[in-house]
Amino acid sequence: MEALIHWLVMTFPPLSEGLARFIVYVLYSAVLAFVAPVIIVVAYTYMERKVLARIQDRIGPNRAGPLGILQGFADAIKMLTKEDVTPACADRVVFNLAPILATIAAILVFAVLPVAPGVIGADPQTGILYVVAVGALGEVAALMAGWSSNNKFALLGAFRAVAQLIAYEVPIVLSILVVVMAAGSMQMSAIVAAQDIPFALTLPVAFLIFLVASIAEIGRSPFDLLEAESEIVAGFHVEYSGMKFAFFFIGEYMHLFASAGIATTLFLGGWRGPFAGPDSLPGVLLGFIYFVIKTTAIIWVMMWVRGTLFRIRIDHLLDFAWKFLVPLGLILMVIVAVALKLPVAGSSGLRWIALLIANFVAALLMVIGVSALARHTRSAALREVAGAE
Amino acid sequence: MTIEYATQIFAFIILTLMTLGGGLAVVTSRNLFHAALSLILSLAGAMGYYVLLDAGFLAVVQLLIYIGAISILILFSIMLTRGLMVPGQVQRNEQWWIAALVVFLTFVVMVVALWQTVWPIAGEEALRAPNVAIGQLGAALVGPYAIPFEVISVLLLVALVGAIVLAREVENHSASADVETGE
Numbered sequence: 001m002e003a004l005i006h007w008l009v010m011t012f013p014p015l016s017e018g019l020a021r022f023i024v025y026v027l028y029s030a031v032l033a034f035v036a037p038v039i040i041v042v043a044y045t046y047m048e049r050k051v052l053a054r055i056q057d058r059i060g061p062n063r064a065g066p067l068g069i070l071q072g073f074a075d076a077i078k079m080l081t082k083e084d085v086t087p088a089c090a091d092r093v094v095f096n097l098a099p100i101l102a103t104i105a106a107i108l109v110f111a112v113l114p115v116a117p118g119v120i121g122a123d124p125q126t127g128i129l130y131v132v133a134v135g136a137l138g139e140v141a142a143l144m145a146g147w148s149s150n151n152k153f154a155l156l157g158a159f160r161a162v163a164q165l166i167a168y169e170v171p172i173v174l175s176i177l178v179v180v181m182a183a184g185s186m187q188m189s190a191i192v193a194a195q196d197i198p199f200a201l202t203l204p205v206a207f208l209i210f211l212v213a214s215i216a217e218i219g220r221s222p223f224d225l226l227e228a229e230s231e232i233v234a235g236f237h238v239e240y241s242g243m244k245f246a247f248f249f250i251g252e253y254m255h256l257f258a259s260a261g262i263a264t265t266l267f268l269g270g271w272r273g274p275f276a277g278p279d280s281l282p283g284v285l286l287g288f289i290y291f292v293i294k295t296t297a298i299i300w301v302m303m304w305v306r307g308t309l310f311r312i313r314i315d316h317l318l319d320f321a322w323k324f325l326v327p328l329g330l331i332l333m334v335i336v337a338v339a340l341k342l343p344v345a346g347s348s349g350l351r352w353i354a355l356l357i358a359n360f361v362a363a364l365l366m367v368i369g370v371s372a373l374a375r376h377t378r379s380a381a382l383r384e385v386a387g388a389e
Numbered sequence: 390m391t392i393e394y395a396t397q398i399f400a401f402i403i404l405t406l407m408t409l410g411g412g413l414a415v416v417t418s419r420n421l422f423h424a425a426l427s428l429i430l431s432l433a434g435a436m437g438y439y440v441l442l443d444a445g446f447l448a449v450v451q452l453l454i455y456i457g458a459i460s461i462l463i464l465f466s467i468m469l470t471r472g473l474m475v476p477g478q479v480q481r482n483e484q485w486w487i488a489a490l491v492v493f494l495t496f497v498v499m500v501v502a503l504w505q506t507v508w509p510i511a512g513e514e515a516l517r518a519p520n521v522a523i524g525q526l527g528a529a530l531v532g533p534y535a536i537p538f539e540v541i542s543v544l545l546l547v548a549l550v551g552a553i554v555l556a557r558e559v560e561n562h563s564a565s566a567d568v569e570t571g572e
Contacts, residue, residue, distance in 0.1 A: 018392045094426065124445045125523045133449045136457025140429060143464050147422060155468075162461060186523065 028121060032110045037103070041253045042072030047296075048303050055307035079249075082242035091148035098145035099240065099247035105137035106254035113261045114188050116271050116288035117278035127188035128176055131262055132169070135217070138255070139165050145248075146236035157235030160314065161219065167321040168216040168223075174329030175210040178203055178336050179266045182355060192270035200267040202352045205332055205359040207267045209325055214259040215302055216321070218252065222309040223317060260298040261291070268294045324370065332362040400441060408434030421467050429460045446523050 008020040046061065046069060053060025061068030086095060109131055111121035124130065139162050146158020180186050182203060183194035200207045216223040237248045264270055271287035278284060312320070339358035340351075411431030418424040432455045439448035530538050 016392075022392050022396070091420075091422070094422070124449075126445050126449045129446075129449045129453070133453035133457060136453065136461070139461055140456065140464070143461070144426065147464075147468065162465070166461070 025121070028119075029111075032121065033107055036110065037107065037250050037254055040257045041250050042076070044253050044257065044299060045075070046072050047299070051300065051303045052307045055304070076246070079243060079246040084242045084244065085239075087150050087239050089150045091150070094144050094148035095239075096244070098141050098148060099237075099244045099251070101144065102138060102141035102251040103247050103254065105134060105141055106251045106258055108134045108137070109258035109262070110254075112188050113258065114192055114265060114270055115261070115291050116284050117276060118284065119288070120188065123187060123189050125185070125187050128180065128186045128191065128262075128266070132173055132176065135165070135169065138251075141251075142236050145240070149236070149239035151239050154236050154239055157237075161236055164216060164219065164223065164317060167318050168213045168325075171209050171213040171321060171325035171329050172217060174326065174333055175206040175213070176266065178206040178329075178333055181333070181336060181340060188265060188270075192265060192272060195269040195272060197352050198267060198269040198272075202355040203267070203336070203359055204356075205328070205363050206336075207263075209329055209332075210263055210267065211298070211301070213321070213325060214263060215305060216317070218255050218259055218302075220256070220302060221306040222312050224311060256299060256302070257295065260295045260302070263298050264291060264294040268298075270294075324366075327369070328362065328366045331365055332359065335359075335362045335365075397441060400437065404434045404437035404441070406434075407431070407437070421470075422464070425460065425463050425467055428463070429456055432456055432460065446526065 005017065005020045005024050008024065009017055012020075049071065050060045050068075061071035064070035064074045086092060112123070112127045112130055114120040114123075142158050142161040142165070146154045146156075146161070149155070179191065179199055182199060183191045185191060185194070237245060240248060271291040273286065273290035276283050276287035276290055278287075335358040336355060339354040342354055408431050411427045411429075411434060414427035415424045415431060418427060432451065436448045436451040436456075439445075439451060
């Protein structure tokens with residue numbers, strides 16, 4: 001970004017630095033807000049269909065264009081031409097605002113996503129905290145959509161959505177905290193710079209917590225209770241059609257990409273890779289390619305999970321968050337904090353090993369604790385049955 | 390510099406409209422749900438002021454706590470009330486004049502306070518200084534302010550436990566005794 005601003009000032013002398021900065025950032029925001037959603041939605045819906053088809057032993061879309069790559073555009077045109085239905089007693093203003101807010105909430109995350117060396121919308125010190133905070137807007141949008149539709153299934157879906165989002169926000173924040181402690185900063189660029197070894201290798205437990213919780217946060221299978229067809233028709237967006245539904249759809253895929261991008265930045269070293277760097281144009285492009293490859297790999301894992309696992313029950317869903325992921329995150333946080341303060345922490349190689357050992361200790365403690373608890377409850381239940389007889 | 394200044398003024402105007410308009414809608418809206426949503430708009434405007442003042446941490450915390458937590462709580466709780474079902478809410482009760490009096494007195498006190506305070510003005514170099522607030526804030530919370538910080542967390546814990554105790558269903562004692570003896 002800075003290099004581009006410099007180049008603009010050099011090439012067009014009447015431009016002042018402030019004006020050049022303004023132009024560059026406005027253009028970048030426009031790309032994020034208008035170009036990126038189209039590309040992301042078209043590319044990843046196609047990928048999702050193909051991957052799921054492959055898992056389910058089908059062919060997937062193959063009519064529109066070679067290998068069906070134009071399927072996304074066909075869907076978009078269909079969405080645009082659909083009738084726009086508003087329920088009779090809906091709260092019109094809120095009903096129309098909700099899909100917009102849902103999309104905005106997803107796009108806002110992109111502002112702090114370092115997609116390539118030196119290319120980042122804003123790099124505040126509170127970078128990762130901002131990501132957590134912006135997630136809250138999605139909850140508001142879900143509640144608005146569910147309530148204004150004047151449909152009990154939509155409202156139930158919204159309640160479920162918010163309960164799930166709140167429950168899984170806690171493990172996400174805990175795993176982010178572990179990364180922040182290891183990196184020593186909340187700034188996105190500093191977190192990327194701290195990963196000489198990607199945190200996925202030194203903090204694997206935190207990575208898993210983040211991955212599981214972010215799948216739940218996006219509401220994808222096996223955590224897709226918010227749109228469980230057999231239970232509540234389609235969740236909070238049941239009454240939406242045409243372009244308004246498309247907005248929710250865009251928001252969902254933007255959220256998917258944003259979450260995977262955050263996971264890449266936090267745990268896979270972001271844009272880092274061989275020969276990538278902010279100094280030259282090929283280095284920057286290479287960094288962008290690394291970022292997209294890593295993000296797509298994470299999205300692919302999410303699709304794989306979606307194609308493999310079945311939906312879990314709502315009480316299991318909440319239990320899993322509060323009774324497994326949150327305690328695991330807390331244990332991990334304490335142990336990693338101790339490991340970071342060990343005297344060996346000075347030399348970086350030993351520091352990473354200490355972190356890795358801390359992770360395994362945390363996972364081990366949690367597994368022992370959970371199995372002991374399960375044994376205890378099971379024997380208590382058995383005693384109760386025996387006593388009743 | 391000029392373009393920065395212009396965008397700042399522009400943003401300030403929009404944020405002011407957001408905050409004041411939202412606040413006005415909170416008290417004038419006859420629909421409880423709309424009032425809550427307007428409150429979110431107003432709080433978002435206040436968050437924008439923090440961004441303009443270069444207080445990024447405060448802005449993010451405002452978003453996280455006021456919009457992410459408190460507003461969701463308000464939305465949830467008004468959905469559980471019956472008031473939501475009644476389309477046109479009565480907006481005042483017999484205590485309105487007491488409220489008006491308190492509001493007026495608060496307003497007077499605030500105007501006097503604003504008028505009489507001498508506002509220290511930071512120089513240019515303070516604006517140019519790198520923003521290192523978060524590190525300092527963190528160090529302050531575990532250093533000189535460790536005890537107040539812990540007291541606040543204990544207070545929150547007490548509130549949490551108290552809320553659970555209040556919300557728990559009152560058990561029938563004889564019935565629970567039966568369960569314990571394994572009947």
